[in-house]
Amino acid sequence: MVTTPNVTRRSMLAGTATVLAGGLLPWSAADVRAATAALPQTWDEEFDVVVVGTGFAGLAAAHEAAKAGSSVALLEKMRTPGGNSIISGGVIAAAGSPLQAEAEIEDTVDSLYDDMLKAGLHLNHPELARIVAEKSVETVQWTIDELGAEYTGLTHMGGHAVPRSYALAAGSGSGIIGPQLAKLKEMGVEPRTRTLLKRLIRDGDGRVKGVIAHSGFSHPDLESGTPISIKARKAVVLATGGFGADPVFRALQDPRLGGELDTTNQPGATSEALREALGIGCVLVQPSWIQLGPWTSPDERGFGRTPHFAQGVAASYGLWIDTQTGKRFVNELADRKTRADAMLAVGNKTVAFVDSAGYAKGSAAGRRERFERMKEAGVLMEYATLEEMAEAHEIPLAPLKATIETFNESVDAGADTEFGRYMQADAGKIGTPPFYVVRLSPKIHHTMGGCAINGDAQALDVLSSEPIAGLYVAGEAAGGIHGASRLGSCAYTDCLTFGRIAGRNAAAEKGWG
Amino acid sequence: MCGKDRRRVLWATLGLAVLLVVSAAPAATALLMHSDDPGDCATCHGDTQVLSPGHVPTAGMKRDDCVACHAPDTPLALLSAIPLDHSHLLSGVTCQTCHNQTEAPGPMSTEQCLACHGPLEDLAARTADTHPANPHSTPHGPTFAECDLCHKVHQESENFCAQCHDFDYSVP
Incomplete structure (x- = not known):
């Protein structure tokens, strides 16, 4: 049985802080003594690379590591692989x-x-x-x-x-x-679901050398499952995602965003892996930047189907309206933070709508079935006239008509004079009934903060800012890539790019034993 | 008592019965496996009353006999009312049919389930009219269509989708 290194680690951390306070600087990167733990006397299992998390980043890392010839343990705490990515x-x-x-x-x-x-x-x-x-x-x-x-x-x-x-x-x-899963299976790597990362094992020489995991983990009971020790001869890749579904940790970073706020995230988007990384000396950067997705509906839980309409259709071919004024309140194609902030600033009573011509244009790419389901669920509403739509959502009609008129003049002019919205090549005037509308309400979507990394996806040490040997971080678990607010569709690029970098570099490490 | 509440009561009753079976695993499993008459509740449950008061005697019954009264898509539907291991056994699917061997039987793979119930596309077609979404045709891909995410043969089944969605399924 392996003993968990909690006490040792915390006391070492305290000890190091005392040394620093005593003015014994400078010290070398190799002298990183924060948060180290005794190695298990024997390891239950041994791999070249241990990848934690099976979203885009984790699977990309596992892919590249396996392709480079490394043996890979691929851990996933939930019952299904894919995290938020899937x-x-x-x-x-x-x-x-x-x-x-x-x-x-x-x-x-x-x-x-x-x-x-x-x-x-x-x-x-x-x-x-x-x-x-x-x-x-x-x-x-x-x-x-x-x-x-x-x-x-x-x-x-x-x-x-x-x-x-x-x-x-x-x-x-x-x-x-x-x-990704199919390719990994071909390479002999399959996710081990219900396997929780419990401890990162960082040795006294500063290197991360393995993990303690709990197999048979049952979310969210962090004590459930059976401890196993897994040696990582080359490296551990932490691809454990963000903390969007963790109200307690969210509230630590932004007290306004705790509690029962709805999130687009899957239930496993919690902070324990990030907390563990901090415990062994990673640097937490920019954690207060928590992104609200502006294209979600209060009429369904989570991400739902609404973004496909609000973003995919109404933001390009329709308008987003403040129901209290009948006016637009933001560039519907602005970044997420700009839009979510604007929605909250006007009192969070907004809708996204489109006329039938816009609906037809935006529905071309296989979205129709989704929209039909949204109608059945009462999330997407259809009105025969503008008057009916205005009445149902308590939008003052005259200002709404004036707003549409102004926008239509912009369509004629080829430029959005009000908010500078990008005009699609096939943008048209709004006016053909029926009208389709969703109510909007922002939800917690992405946590920009995470572990500091360098361009090689190496985790940086809190005391030295130097790379922590044997530890890579990729995906939403890493911080700093997106600053205050991530642009839509950049997470895929980020997670896959840095996942691949982490996997390749992990596989290229010289093993420690 | 509405249908949902009735189901809950049934579940509570049957869940307890299953717990008893599970807690006495080897003996109960042996009983289940060797029972020539799965319709005879007393074989495993003894004197414990597992059927509603006044229920017709079930000894000698097979699943088709049950369904004669407990027709699908009615409030009396058998699915969701009894554990899946019971409905399997009543259909002649014994422990060995699924697990092949008797010692330390492990979890079933989706492929094993689909060997009898599949392919998945056919299942999806059968539930195409389920609202608000077809549970067997998820946009999240095949890993979200692993049978045992929802269907628990030896314990109460689960609406896995409800983690994130307001999908009010009654899961067999």
Whole structure:
């Protein structure tokens, strides 16, 4: 039986702090003594690389590590693999892509990078954001060439200068996670579900050398399951996602966002792995930046189906309206933070609507069945006239008509004079009944903060800012890439890009024993 | 008492019965496996009353006999009312049919379930009209269609979708 290293670690941390306070600097990176633990006398299992988490980042890391010849243990605490990735919206950003060339849309890496930094309020760690932008096309192409992912075309996500997001034919992240799992199975790597990362084992020499996991874990009981020790000869890759479904940790970072607020995240998006990483000396960066998705509905739980309408249709071909004034209140294609902040600023009583012509344009890409389901559930409402829609949602009619008139003049002019919204090439005037509408209410979606990493996806040490040997972090578990707010469809690019980097580098490590 | 409440009561009763079976695993399993008459509740449950008062005697019955009264898609439907191991056994599917061997039987794979109940596409077609979404045709891909996420043969089944969605399924 392996003993857990809690006491040793905390006392060492305290001891180190005392040493520092005593002025014994400088010290070398090898002298990292924060949060170390005694190694198990024997390991239950042994692999080259231990990957924790089975979202985009974890699976990409496992893929590259296995491809490079490493043995891989792939741990997943929940009963199904895929994390938030598999239930996500199905769009991945790429700047200067083949699909853009086909559509004659000019785009550059710099443009994506600029958009990311603008949305991120320039808090993004520039090196990391640039890697995402530079590798975006390569990453999307990898999902096609290596995984066989299928896309239907481009879509325009908020905050992006131009349409640049590839839309998965599957309509969700399962269109990438599924092929990732299939490829891994071919390589002999399968997720071990219900296996919780309990402890990262960091040795006295500063290196992470393995993990304690609980097999047979039953979420959310962190004491459930049977402890096993797994040696990582080369490295551990932490791809454990964010903490969007963890009200307690959320409230620590932003006290306004605790409690029972609805989230688009799956129930396993909790903080225990991040807390463990901090316990062994990782640096927590930018945790207070917690993103609200602006395209969700109070009439269904979680992510639901509404984003496909509010973002995919109404933001490009319709309008978002403050029901109290009948006016637009934001550029419907602004970044998420801008829109969510604007929604809350006007009192969180907003709707997204589109007329039948816009509905037809936005529904082309296999969305019809979703929308039919939304109608059945009362989430998407249809009205024969503008008057009926206004009455049902208590929107003052005259201002609403004036708003539509102003927008239609913008369509004629080819530029949105009110909010500067990007005008789609096939944008049309609003007016053809019937009208389709959803109520909007923002929900917790993405946590920008996480472990500090460098461009090689190595975790940085809290005392030295130097890489922690044997530990890589990728995906939402890492912080700094997106600054204050992540642009839609950039998580896919980020998670897959840094997952692959982490996996390759982990496999290239010299084993410690 | 509404149908849902009645089901809950039934579940509570049957759940207890299953617990008793599970807690006495080897003997009970042997009984289940060797019972020539799965319709005879007393074989395993002894004197414990597991049927509603006044229920017709069930000894000698097979699943088809049960369904004669407990027709599908009616408030008396058998599915959801009794544990799946019972309905399997009543259909002639014994422990060995699924687990092959008698010692330390492990969990079933989805492939094993689909060997009799599949393919998944056919199941999806059968539940295509389920509202508000077809549980066997999830946009989240095949890993969310693993049978045992919802259907528990030896314990109460679970509405796995309800973790995130307001899908009010009654899961067999």
